[in-house]
Amino acid sequence: MSTAASQGGDRPPLRKPVFTKVDQLRPGTNGHTLTVKVVSANPVPARARPGAAAPAPATNSSRAPRIAECLVGDETGAIVFTARNDQVDLLKPDATVILRNAKIDMFKGSMRLAVDKWGRIEATEPGSFTVKEDNNLSLVEYELVNVAE
Numbered sequence: 001m002s003t004a005a006s007q008g009g010d011r012p013p014l015r016k017p018v019f020t021k022v023d024q025l026r027p028g029t030n031g032h033t034l035t036v037k038v039v040s041a042n043p044v045p046a047r048a049r050p051g052a053a054a055p056a057p058a059t060n061s062s063r064a065p066r067i068a069e070c071l072v073g074d075e076t077g078a079i080v081f082t083a084r085n086d087q088v089d090l091l092k093p094d095a096t097v098i099l100r101n102a103k104i105d106m107f108k109g110s111m112r113l114a115v116d117k118w119g120r121i122e123a124t125e126p127g128s129f130t131v132k133e134d135n136n137l138s139l140v141e142y143e144l145v146n147v148a149e
Contacts (some may be wrong), residue, residue: 023076030103036072077135081113096127109141
């Protein structure tokens, strides 16, 4: 019997994560692993969100989902991270976290970083870097252009 079969199936071996820097993020990409420091965290009030008047989907609790916009970054740049529910508790100012399988969402033409159910956020030791706030990728506005083939 092969070692893969004895370990419970034909799963591919786990790959070592390739850490990305904030300034390498591009619209429409996903699968990023980053180590970032939280600069600020601002809760988004439920009434300010589009569609908040509709009843919230059934979740573990009956209350509306909590959302916070957090400015996170590393020594190469900064970006707005949209934290949802339990992620809000991990992303406090001055915290350093590892974002695994993060993706880029577009919101009103600008990039937002997010971690959905397929990703993970881990608290880690405080980073020794200073966030380069003057290179905020969320301030760059993108326009969708259809290319004729």
